[in-house]
Amino acid sequence: MPDGTPPRPARTLRTPEALHAAGLLPAGALAGAAAVAERYSIAVTPAVAALIDPADPADPIARQYIPDAAELVTAPHELEDPTADAPFTPVKGVVHRYPDRALLKPLLACPVYCRFCFRREAVGPDGGLLTEAELEDALAWFARTPEVREAILTGGDPLMLSPRRLGEILGRLAALPHIELLRIHSRVPVAAPGLVSEALAAALEAGKPLYLCVHANHAREFTPAAIGALGRLVRAGVVLLGQSVLLRGVNDSAGALEDLFRAMLRARVKPYYLHQLDPAPGTARFAVPVEEGRALLRRLRGRVTGLAWPTYVQERPAGGGKVPLGPEYPPAG
Numbered sequence: 474m475p476d477g478t479p480p481r482p483a484r485t486l487r488t489p490e491a492l493h494a495a496g497l498l499p500a501g502a503l504a505g506a507a508a509v510a511e512r513y514s515i516a517v518t519p520a521v522a523a524l525i526d527p528a529d530p531a532d533p534i535a536r537q538y539i540p541d542a543a544e545l546v547t548a549p550h551e552l553e554d555p556t557a558d559a560p561f562t563p564v565k566g567v568v569h570r571y572p573d574r575a576l577l578k579p580l581l582a583c584p585v586y587c588r589f590c591f592r593r594e595a596v597g598p599d600g601g602l603l604t605e606a607e608l609e610d611a612l613a614w615f616a617r618t619p620e621v622r623e624a625i626l627t628g629g630d631p632l633m634l635s636p637r638r639l640g641e642i643l644g645r646l647a648a649l650p651h652i653e654l655l656r657i658h659s660r661v662p663v664a665a666p667g668l669v670s671e672a673l674a675a676a677l678e679a680g681k682p683l684y685l686c687v688h689a690n691h692a693r694e695f696t697p698a699a700i701g702a703l704g705r706l707v708r709a710g711v712v713l714l715g716q717s718v719l720l721r722g723v724n725d726s727a728g729a730l731e732d733l734f735r736a737m738l739r740a741r742v743k744p745y746y747l748h749q750l751d752p753a754p755g756t757a758r759f760a761v762p763v764e765e766g767r768a769l770l771r772r773l774r775g776r777v778t779g780l781a782w783p784t785y786v787q788e789r790p791a792g793g794g795k796v797p798l799g800p801e802y803p804p805a806g
């Protein structure tokens with residue numbers, strides 16, 4: 474290239490060398506990133522790579538996905554399974570912590586691997602796909618658990634499944650009389666919008682209301698391609714919600730949060746949850762104290778449409794579940 478800019482990649486980058494060749498990882502960071510790669514998965518899609526400004530060492534998109542040697546340092550308060558899913562797993566691939574809803578994790582692959590992920594010890598491109606027999610066991614559990622009204626597909630990322638496979642799973646769940654709602658948590662619409670084909674959108678028309686919770690942390694993630702993918706989902710009757718994590722260096726200012734929530738609304742996504750960071754190993758560089766999070770949200774109230782407001786939540790340690798964190802206000806009157 475005449476200006477020395479490396480070419481934009483056509484495929485997902487999965488190694489430190491590939492990131493370096495694409496200009497997204499300086500030579501001096503290669504050794505540290507290689508050590509991280511031995512423990513945690515790496516993936517940067519072409520859509521995400523195109524969003525990164527390689528000249529900005531503090532780029533908020535790069536920070537979410539480019540491995541850093543700091544990930545190998547586990548702080549004393551960090552936990553392997555911060556949300557403590559294991560004790561709430563009646564059969565492989567299912568997590569039942571709350572009475573009326575349960576998670577189904579059909580696979581553990583994602584389009585990208587986020588450096589702050591709370592399931593980072595489990596997610597990855599190989600493994601984690603339920604076998605036919607395991608999926609049957611999981612579906613049989615839903616069939617015999619009538620208090621569960623909502624099936625929440627997560628992972629990994631359920632939109633990484635083929636439309637045929639995803640449609641089959643949703644159809645089986647929707648056919649259960651006690652299942653009233655389907656929900657999917659996904660990063661695909663922003664991280665790999667090309668995967669949201671008409672066939673995938675059609676697979677989501679399972680005959681029961683389907684809520685899709687889009688995970689995005691920065692306004693720039695709502696590109697024209699992402700907005701197009703979300704539009705295809707809306708046309709298939711999907712209700713879109715937004716889920717974000719409060720992250721140091723990504724969205725830890727009132728302006729960045731306002732921009733993020735407004736970008737969601739423009740893309741027909743209603744902000745649902747802003748999560749406090751879960752203490753997964755090696756994620757301390759992303760931590761924002763709760764008091765700071767509350768103060769940031771207080772600065773939006775009144776100035777920004779109420780539609781933009783997510784609930785700020787924290788996962789209690791040791792399986793305590795999600796609790797709202799405020800912000801708190803002086804008493805009314």
Ligand SMILES: *Cc1c(COP(=O)(O)O)cnc(C)c1O
Pocket residue numbers: 556568569570571574575576625795
């Ligand atoms: C977060 C979570 C849910 C969904 O909770 P909502 O508050 O309904 O979004 C369900 N099950 C588990 C285990 C969860 O961690």
Ligand code: SF4
Pocket residue numbers: 582583584585586587589590591592593596628629630660688
């Ligand atoms: S897409 Fe979700 S599950 Fe996958 S690495 Fe990112 S935060 Fe974790």
